Amino acid sequence: MMDREKLKKYIYKCENIEDIVTLSKVYERSLSNSNPVVYAEIDFENKLFDILKHKIDTNKISWPDKISGVLHIITVPYNSGGHTRLCEKLADIDADLLISGNEFVFDGLVNRLSTYFRNVYQIETCSVESRILAIIHRCAMYDNVILHIHPNDITTCIAIGILKRCDYSFSVYFVNHADHVFSFGKSISDVVLHISNRGYQIDKIIKNAKYKVSFIGIPIDMKEMPKLKTDIRNFLMSGASYKMKPDELYSAPRVVQSILGSDKKNKVMIIGAKGSDYWWWSTKIKYWRRLKIHEQLPYESYIAKISIADAIIDTLPITGGTAFTESYLNGLFPIGIKTAISGYSPLDQIKLESVCNDTFQLHQEVQAKLYKEVKIIHDPIRVKVRFNCALRREYHDVPEVLKYGVNNVNALCNKQKPYLGRQLFKEIITMRTISYKIKLKIIFGLFDSIRTSLEMLKKLIDK
Structure with a gap:
């Protein structure tokens, strides 16, 4: 059975430089779901x-x-x-x-x-x-x-x-x-x-x-202190696809369902999700008229979408970073759920345990203090x-x-094996000095075998 320590030994012994680079990228990918989480080697x-x-x-x-x-x-x-x-x-x-x-x-x-x-x-x-x-x-x-x-x-x-x-x-x-x-x-x-x-x-x-x-x-480009809307009906969540994938504790689809289920006038737009993001499918089917999902957009198109929204929901379990604060500065009311990941923006201090309609307000003195702190950090x-x-x-x-929020360094650890991905799968298969036996041990020993098998099948069909 292949494990990370054996993989490192193969890397050290390998004579081919291209294969060393490929195996090193395999090692990096294998650490994406490590428990406890590893951040540097x-x-x-x-x-x-x-x-x-x-x-x-x-x-x-x-x-x-x-x-x-x-x-x-x-x-x-x-x-x-x-x-x-x-x-x-x-x-x-x-x-x-x-x-x-x-x-x-x-x-x-x-x-x-x-x-x-x-x-x-x-x-x-x-x-x-x-x-x-x-x-x-x-x-x-x-x-x-x-x-x-x-x-x-x-x-x-x-x-x-x-x-x-x-x-x-x-x-x-x-x-x-x-x-x-x-x-x-x-x-x-x-x-x-x-x-x-x-x-x-x-x-x-x-x-x-x-x-x-x-x-x-x-x-983040600064503007005057935003005038936040109070009649909030159009919600936006924006960020990389993986930042919205639910874990055992936090779920972006569950937050969206809560918002859409609380009022039939509410609408939500997701930017950055992929069609293959299965965690959105059931929510999309249930609220197919009021939930719009887009893949990543060029910056200009993204800013245009902001103009029709009333509020920004921070991605979870991983914060959206730039998008959350940038949308706030463009006048969107900031809504965030407390998770075990924080420390990217002063907006962390207004995050909540859960979302409900009567929380969509900020007192003027709180808003003024918040804007001042955002400017200090992000200007x-x-x-x-x-x-x-x-x-x-x-x-x-x-x-x-x-330093307002909680930071659990192991918040992203995952018991499941990581996904290999098509590009890295292709690089493994084409390595010159590594036997097919070792290649298969790497693919099925370190990564999600079901998704990897589907990738192999798709590659054969493409040929």
Whole structure:
């Protein structure tokens, strides 16, 4: 039977660099449902980078001259969601951006990023080793490297890990934008930049962490204090699909059912859910006229949807982060349920145990205080000041206003095996140096066998 410890041994012994990267991504995915939850594997990363330093031929690199300055690295930018906009808000016109992933990026998105950065670079080569060498070459030019990478971007981490082992002098700042899940990159970080109090709480349980920490927050475009509606009929919930998947304690569909069931005039719109999100099906069937579900939308379309809503419901069990506060600033009444995850916004302090119609009001003095605190935490100018302070090694502690809620670091642990996903399934099947016997042990030993079998069947049908 395959387990994570055996998987790590296969990674350490593997001779093929592409297969090492694939197996490392498998390891990251296997940790998504770990119990207790694992957020970083510093010892694993260090051992892996020590091994790969002797496997990757750094003599192939034409070592560049230092140009100083700052290089931001993003795995893949997106048109929607807060991840790419966070990168843009931390940009400087004299800083550069490297897109390190191999997914296709639309020219329009690259052009948009070019308005924030001096230069935007992409890596054209496809092979893993060539990508690692290209990232090393680019990073070697700069004094400071800012990571906005995906949690599973082991390729970028390998490149920086090897460069650090070549005694190059530079600093790495890790923007912890996905602090609710496991992420590669903590071993190579000099400073971890937190967007929430939850990130701070998680740092306390990470073993062998040697980096400094500093709070920056989530930058959100500020407006005048919003005039919240009192006659609330149109509700909005927006966020990534997985943030709305129910767990044993908290259920977004149950909250929506409560709202729709309390008054026949109430309507709810969900943005970010997928058609395959089975947890919404029964609610949609029951309230098919009054419940509208959309997949992720481009930012402009999302803002247009906000204009027809009266209230924003924060996603649960995982908070929506940017969307919740941004919608509040656009005049939507903020509604949230207390969960075991908090510390992203001052709006946590008005969250409730349950939802009922007579709770949709805020006294004027509470609203004024709330807006002031939101501005302190989320104003892009203040976020940028805190970011620049960190670059000067002047660190900020998490503000007290983000410490209202409960943070259970094991809130997202799951007894079920994680889902493998089609892309990673394909990468496992195409590994060159791993036998099919081991591949099947990995697929069925570490992941949900039923969903994986359906993926295999679909792949055969596609052929």
